[in-house]
Amino acid sequence: xxxxxxxxxxxxxxxxxxxxxxxxxxxxxxxxxxxxxxxxxxxxxxxxxxxxxxxxxxxxxxxxxxxxxxxxxxxxxxxxxxxxxxxxxxxxxxxxxxxxxxxxxxxxxxxxxxxxxxxxxxxxxxxxxxxxxxxxxxxxxxxxxxxxxxxxxxxxxxxxxxxxxxxxxxxxxxxxxxxxxxxxxxxxxxxxxxxxxxxxxxxxxxxxxxxxxxxxxxxxxxxxxxxxxxxxxxxxxxxxxxxxxxxxxxxxxxxxxxxxxxxxxxxxxxxxxxxxxxxxxxxxxxxxxxxxxxxxxxxxxxxxxxxxxxxxxxxxxxxxxxxxxxxxxxxxxxxxxxxxxxxxxxxxxxxxxxxxxxxxxxxxxxxxxxxxxxxxxxxxxxxxxxxxxxxxxxxxxxxxxxxxxxxxxxxxxxxxxxxxxxxxxxxxxxxxxxxxxxxxxxxxxxxxxxxxxxxxxxxxxxxxxxxxxxxxxxxxxxxxxxxxxxxxxxxxxxxxxxxxxxxxxxxxxxxxxxxxxxxxxxxxxxxxxxxxxxxxxxxxxxxxxxxxxxxx
Amino acid sequence: xxxxxxxxxxxxxxxxxxxxxxxxxxxxxxxxxxxxxxxxxxxxxxxxxxxxxxxxxxxxxxxxxxxxxxxxxxxxxxxxxxxxxxxxxxxxxxxxxxxxxxxxxxxxxxxxxxxxxxxxxxxxxxxxxxxxxxxxxxxxxxxxxxxxxxxxxxxxxxx
Numbered sequence: 094x095x096x097x098x099x100x101x102x103x104x105x106x107x108x109x110x111x112x113x114x115x116x117x118x119x120x121x122x123x124x125x126x127x128x129x130x131x132x133x134x135x136x137x138x139x140x141x142x143x144x145x146x147x148x149x150x151x152x153x154x155x156x157x158x159x160x161x162x163x164x165x166x167x168x169x170x171x172x173x174x175x176x177x178x179x180x181x182x183x184x185x186x187x188x189x190x191x192x193x194x195x196x197x198x199x200x201x202x203x204x205x206x207x208x209x210x211x212x213x214x215x216x217x218x219x220x221x222x223x224x225x226x227x228x229x230x231x232x233x234x235x236x237x238x239x240x241x242x243x244x245x246x247x248x249x250x251x252x253x254x255x256x257x258x259x260x261x262x263x264x265x266x267x268x269x270x271x272x273x274x275x276x277x278x279x280x281x282x283x284x285x286x287x288x289x290x291x292x293x294x295x296x297x298x299x300x301x302x303x304x305x306x307x308x309x310x311x312x313x314x315x316x317x318x319x320x321x322x323x324x325x326x327x328x329x330x331x332x333x334x335x336x337x338x339x340x341x342x343x344x345x346x347x348x349x350x351x352x353x354x355x356x357x358x359x360x361x362x363x364x365x366x367x368x369x370x371x372x373x374x375x376x377x378x379x380x381x382x383x384x385x386x387x388x389x390x391x392x393x394x395x396x397x398x399x400x401x402x403x404x405x406x407x408x409x410x411x412x413x414x415x416x417x418x419x420x421x422x423x424x425x426x427x428x429x430x431x432x433x434x435x436x437x438x439x440x441x442x443x444x445x446x447x448x449x450x451x452x453x454x455x456x457x458x459x460x461x462x463x464x465x466x467x468x469x470x471x472x473x474x475x476x477x478x479x480x481x482x483x484x485x486x487x488x489x490x491x492x493x494x495x496x497x498x499x500x501x502x503x504x505x506x507x508x509x510x511x512x513x514x515x516x517x518x519x520x521x522x523x524x525x526x527x528x529x530x531x532x533x534x535x536x537x538x539x540x541x542x543x544x545x546x547x548x549x550x551x552x553x554x555x556x557x558x559x560x561x562x563x564x565x566x567x568x569x570x571x572x573x574x575x576x577x578x579x580x581x582x583x584x585x586x587x588x589x590x591x592x593x594x595x596x597x598x599x600x601x602x603x604x605x606x607x608x609x610x611x612x613x614x615x616x617x618x619x620x621x622x623x624x625x626x627x628x629x630x631x632x633x634x635x636x637x638x639x640x641x642x643x644x645x
Numbered sequence: 646x647x648x649x650x651x652x653x654x655x656x657x658x659x660x661x662x663x664x665x666x667x668x669x670x671x672x673x674x675x676x677x678x679x680x681x682x683x684x685x686x687x688x689x690x691x692x693x694x695x696x697x698x699x700x701x702x703x704x705x706x707x708x709x710x711x712x713x714x715x716x717x718x719x720x721x722x723x724x725x726x727x728x729x730x731x732x733x734x735x736x737x738x739x740x741x742x743x744x745x746x747x748x749x750x751x752x753x754x755x756x757x758x759x760x761x762x763x764x765x766x767x768x769x770x771x772x773x774x775x776x777x778x779x780x781x782x783x784x785x786x787x788x789x790x791x792x793x794x795x796x797x798x799x800x801x802x803x804x
Binding site: 592593594595596597598599600603613614615616617632635638639640641 | 646647725726727728734736737738739740741742743744745747771772773774776
């Protein structure tokens, strides 16, 4: 290690707080029952509390003391662990993305954590984490790592490509690193994309000079920067229709509150039950006919209030999640950051983008707005990063031109759609399912279940819309796939990013010369799928993707 | 999709998959019979047990005499210089195209029944998907593994 560094000293404090937080339930119980615990008031009790605090301090101090990291010429080395010592080496050229995050606790103290992701490893777990850094230093370090990665890749591109495992190979200082980037990605199951166009044209002298001055921050002015305005953000949140998160949040709060109430006021529910019958008697009296009408009204009112609350909550959650959204590009690196409470920030290479995704929920589609995402390979396979939370659809081409100049998007409204005869294929399964539900409901609730029949027209209309939204288009080496579940989603995929292409037909589809297309792209668990497109439109796609008989 | 695919599975695949279907159904039959005995002992209703017997019988017929034959007949594949094409499916036909550039590694494996008939299955693994060609002759599978391995490697350098 040439120049080892510690984390921020506040790491000790954060560890201290985290240790306390781990025992919060125990502490709360002790405080509630403080009356009964005579022992704590004796001299021994106070001594024990102090001893515990000191122990906690030592346990917080040691992890800080033993955590060292240093930026070498071609790699980052981390030493950590109190009893079990660990040394972790990450070569700059293997770094996939560097993220700076600010959870609430760190944000309070103006700190941040820096996560480094490499291909491979456990999904969802970053390869390395510098858990507490000053926020400004974390950002500097993020830039620096990004830069070191670029230079080390450029260096490597000049070197002879050798197919060998790089990570385990000891390296002599000053000698260019070995192995082809695609080779590593292949081996780790993350990327087969060999394209690593970096600044190859930089001279070698400049390279060595730059990488030796790793201590200095490199500040670059981005080529493009976009920051969402408050008005835009508000509009985005109003149209987000993101109820599910809010509902889960509400349920979580509810069950948590339930537990707490149970603990603090064990008799609360019994008391409430005592109160309600008398209330009920007063309001409704004993007129039994009013009973059902009033209850239905009450239930409807409560539902409306809850839904309104959920909607409001969803807006607030959206604002918190995407507040302070900004994206910038410098050369081939895109960096995105957002979040009011938990600040998230991602840096990724433009060439690592596997697909561009445009997502329009029904409300936004009607208003002509959309959310833009990209499929990027990170340690989390499901990762789709939002590159624009709320964009007017006609502005997309110009914005894409700024964000990814070599990737113009072709926004067509008219794609090769499934023919009307394919409606049967779209409607069949959902309708059968609804019929089964209706049958079950009729069996359970007899005539009352007739209401369930209303689901049938809803399903028929919904599947009709799904069919009308679907489509494929192929132009300029880019495949466009569009489909709807509830939101209308459009995928833009390049040939080189498609891992496998599949076509399926059921007997019913064969009769009508239709097929379902499956496009598997790296970084996505499920293939992008569009159902029941006519053969004549799919055959050109098959030929386009097939490599036999034509060289690229 | 438009061209004829020349390669098929080994005919012994039908026998092997019949044997494995018989074994798995015998095991299920024993389990259901155990359930029957238990139900008689505890005086439970026997209707679900008879339904289970019916299902086992039906699945025995379908997966022992019908599926293996049609599976063998429908499964076709071909290895081209730059890609692998697989066609499969009895009712739902599926065509798949896997470029050699995307192939990460190839695996050959075989279970005890497959080994008895000198068969092996070949798995072609890409970064995101896995494609299995089950029921090739052991030597063919080995040769194919070598071939795909070479093709995948050759392509990797100039793409």
